[in-house]
Amino acid sequence: MTLDDMDRAILAALQRDATQTAAAVGGRIGLSQPATWRRIKRLREAGILAGQRVSLDAQALGFGVTVFLGVKLATKGRVSLDDFERAVTAIPEVQLVEHVLGLYDYRIRVVARDLADFERVLRRRVMTLPGVGDVEANVLLSDERRPGPI
């Protein structure tokens, strides 16, 4: 599907605030409610608009620390990848798991209450994962999301 400028404007508006009605989005970009609604429906059906995400203030909710882990598996093979993936995605504090190529095998985002809590998650949950080898941790200081090429 190729996007025109109106589609791009709709995506940008919903990226900022997904709770807006089609009428509100249309009003912003000079398009009628039905026309806007049809375009949103088309973007959804094409899989381009893939749902929405709630944004919460993690700090205010008591989650003061976010850490990215680079994990290298000690042993490889199909079975160990499956076991590792099943176990790591089941950890409640884990928000992101990416299988990557490069220096590490997996990139993982972990949220914790504080550094002591992170240490608990790391020791009890991450270091005990099946097949886990080297682990590198980097503490997140700032996180900026960009609109991307739309």
Added chain:
Amino acid sequence: MLDDTDRRLLRQLQAEPTLTAAELAQRAGVSALKATRRLGRLQEQGILKGQHAVIDWAALGYAVGVSLRITLDKTQARAFDEFMEAARGIAEVTEIQTFLGRVDVRLSVIARDMPHYQQIYRGQILALPHIADIEALMTVATLLNDESLPL
């Protein structure tokens, strides 16, 4: 302060952001009126910051995703600021994160294919100021990405 009702509501909302207030109330086991009031208060307090549409870049033809881990030349006082300001100018950069650790900054970069990535990398990424070192991790598969908090 947050109580169990707030947590239940947020947990349900995180799991399914498109639920109506009435459905949310039912799942959290409270009245619709109470749910609406609580969510309103969480919004006022800035705890519930909003909702954002998720764009599937692969569906838009961006098949390549690369995580660039960058070390900056910290002898330059304004290295971070100048680097980040310049990185914001690259459309294909979707995330800019700073870290305490071995890595200073991480950029998520998307591209249509490898030649397109090569073009962005050579033409724009390597032109960013104060880079001392770059490591690239290419995304093979995203197994989990919901960013929900374990409330």
